Amino acid sequence: MWSGIAVGMAFYVLFGIAPAAANILVSFTNYSGLPGSPTSFAGLSNYSALLTTEGPGFVSSLTETVVFVVGVTVVQNVVAMVLAHRLQGDGRAAAVLRVLAFFPIVLGVTVVGIVWLLLFDPLSSPAQAVFGAFGVHSAFFGSNATAMPLVIIVQVWQNLGFTMVVFIGSLKTMPPSIYEAASLDGVTPWRRFRSITWPMMAPAVTVNVLFAVIGSLTTYNLIYILTDGQFGTNTLGMLAFNSAFGSTEDLGLGAAVTVVLLVVAVCIAVPLAMVLRYRERRLLT
Amino acid sequence: MSPSSSTQLRNWRRVWRLTTAILIALLFLVPIVYVVMISIESPNQFLDHPLVPPVPPSLQNFSSAYQQGDLGPQLVNTIIYSVSAAAISTGLSLLIAYPIARKLIRFSSWVYAWFVIGICLPLPIIPLFIESRDLHLYDNRIGYILLHVEPGLPLGVILLTAFILGIPKELDEAAWIDGAPYLRYLRSVVVPLAWPSIVIIFLYSLLAVWNDIIGPVVLLASPNLFPVARGVYTFYSSNQSAYTLLAAAVMIVSLPVALLFVVSQRQLLRATMGLR
Numbered sequence: 001m002w003s004g005i006a007v008g009m010a011f012y013v014l015f016g017i018a019p020a021a022a023n024i025l026v027s028f029t030n031y032s033g034l035p036g037s038p039t040s041f042a043g044l045s046n047y048s049a050l051l052t053t054e055g056p057g058f059v060s061s062l063t064e065t066v067v068f069v070v071g072v073t074v075v076q077n078v079v080a081m082v083l084a085h086r087l088q089g090d091g092r093a094a095a096v097l098r099v100l101a102f103f104p105i106v107l108g109v110t111v112v113g114i115v116w117l118l119l120f121d122p123l124s125s126p127a128q129a130v131f132g133a134f135g136v137h138s139a140f141f142g143s144n145a146t147a148m149p150l151v152i153i154v155q156v157w158q159n160l161g162f163t164m165v166v167f168i169g170s171l172k173t174m175p176p177s178i179y180e181a182a183s184l185d186g187v188t189p190w191r192r193f194r195s196i197t198w199p200m201m202a203p204a205v206t207v208n209v210l211f212a213v214i215g216s217l218t219t220y221n222l223i224y225i226l227t228d229g230q231f232g233t234n235t236l237g238m239l240a241f242n243s244a245f246g247s248t249e250d251l252g253l254g255a256a257v258t259v260v261l262l263v264v265a266v267c268i269a270v271p272l273a274m275v276l277r278y279r280e281r282r283l284l285t
Numbered sequence: 286m287s288p289s290s291s292t293q294l295r296n297w298r299r300v301w302r303l304t305t306a307i308l309i310a311l312l313f314l315v316p317i318v319y320v321v322m323i324s325i326e327s328p329n330q331f332l333d334h335p336l337v338p339p340v341p342p343s344l345q346n347f348s349s350a351y352q353q354g355d356l357g358p359q360l361v362n363t364i365i366y367s368v369s370a371a372a373i374s375t376g377l378s379l380l381i382a383y384p385i386a387r388k389l390i391r392f393s394s395w396v397y398a399w400f401v402i403g404i405c406l407p408l409p410i411i412p413l414f415i416e417s418r419d420l421h422l423y424d425n426r427i428g429y430i431l432l433h434v435e436p437g438l439p440l441g442v443i444l445l446t447a448f449i450l451g452i453p454k455e456l457d458e459a460a461w462i463d464g465a466p467y468l469r470y471l472r473s474v475v476v477p478l479a480w481p482s483i484v485i486i487f488l489y490s491l492l493a494v495w496n497d498i499i500g501p502v503v504l505l506a507s508p509n510l511f512p513v514a515r516g517v518y519t520f521y522s523s524n525q526s527a528y529t530l531l532a533a534a535v536m537i538v539s540l541p542v543a544l545l546f547v548v549s550q551r552q553l554l555r556a557t558m559g560l561r
Contacts, residue, residue: 004380015435019412099550100313106546108496110514169558218407244411
């Protein structure tokens with residue numbers, strides 16, 4: 001028993017906890033990915049480089065991150081909530097649509113990314129045909145004006161099914177007797193949602209909002225496929241990746257961006273979790 | 286309310302339900318149908334009228350994409366990586382989750398808390414890259430598999446702990462007292478009881494490895510070791526305007542997971558509904 005736990009924990013510490021902590025160490029060095037270059041202690045220079053104008057565009061990256069996180073969190077949860085109400089039933093059509101909505105998660109970011117790049121190809125694609133018919137021509141993922149909204153849409157499209165299924169799971173646990181009592185009292189559908197469904201879904205809202213915030217803050221794999229952080233989609237995660245593995249191979253700088261990202265994530269996620277928990281308790285009592 | 290207005294209301298409701306169902310279906314089907322359709326169009330057909338279903342359909346794109354993209358060996362790589370990493374990850378999750386759930390170790394809630402933290406941490410890819418080079422795990426199959434075990438652990442431990450807590454203690458503890466060796470006891474008593482949840486965790490880790498794109502970009506350099514995720518992305522980068530060929534490549538790469546999903550969708554969705 002102990003050896004089983006030890007092997008498992010060894011993996012977890014060696015490839016999970018230790019590298020996460022090592023990020024902080026690496027961020028104080030000039031560690032380079034190019035072979036043969038010496039590594040030395042660099043103090044806070046990576047952090048100060050972030051704030052200078054010659055730096056990798058840290059300040060604009062912060063605003064782009066905020067737009068992405070807020071956009072994804074709001075759109076994903078609102079649309080998933082609507083879909084969950086429409087598709088919670090036991091009917092065959094609802095069951096098929098639930099499975100369909102879940103499918104993009106299975107397909108994975110690379111396939112989903114390429115599919116949407118094909119759909120919005122600026123030269124020949126359905127989007128080009130539709131917008132071209134109205135005389136509108138855009139580079140879509142290659143345009144500063146449209147890249148970010150499109151990236152948000154694809155990110156939401158991919159994760160919608162998961163968010164929706166979590167909401168449906170929560171809807172399914174509600175005792176039907178409450179709704180029967182409400183319909184006997186002649187309560188309108190909106191009031192029924194406001195005063196019964198919404199409060200009882202509070203725990204599912206907590207899970208989904210936290211997943212959406214943490215997920216959109218830290219993951220950048222879809223952005224890597226769609227734009228590689230160009231055209232105003234350079235979120236902090238993308239910036240960290242490209243600082244470390246782009247042409248400069250500056251692992252120290254990338255680690256510094258990751259540390260900032262982690263601090264931002266903790267500063268948002270912990271108070272948010274507390275607010276959502278408080279809301280749950282207030283709504284459920 | 287008069288009878289006629291109530292039937293009218295019912296009709297309106299039926300129209301509303303049908304419209305929303307069609308809209309939702311379109312939202313998820315249009316991208317997929319488009320890719321399926323152009324994958325069976327010849328390049329000339331695509332140039333003339335891309336949005337018209339092709340008559341006759343051509344399967345030329347599939348064989349070209351399969352050969353030019355080197356997709357066969359990459360699919361084999363992907364299957365090796367994802368099945369072995371997911372199997373090790375699921376096994377280790379069980380080895381950790383069972384003692385936690387049954388409180389067989391001290392500080393079990395403390396150990397559990399570490400995995401909850403782990404689920405929120407992003408993959409520390411920069412230190413992992415340095416580590417993989419120092420430990421000779423960079424750019425080789427064994428290393429790639431070992432590096433992909435850890436990401437599945439937090440979710441695996443948390444979900445399996447929850448599932449094992451749902452199994453009545455009496456069912457497994459009686460056999461434990463008989464003094465069977467721990468591993469054999471786990472295999473013959475606990476694994477059959479927890480089998481449905483073990484399958485779910487295996488599937489989730491398998492999908493994570495299968496669909497990982499950052500890992501193959503950072504941790505692999507030799508093209509013959511590439512999994513399909515990186516292979517198809519490289520193929521995209523060098524054939525950006527060969528739309529029909531790309532569509533076929535995307536379909537070849539997705540077919541195995543799509544089949545797996547069709548077989549397991551019921552269990553997968555039910556397990557996800559349990560997350561509240």
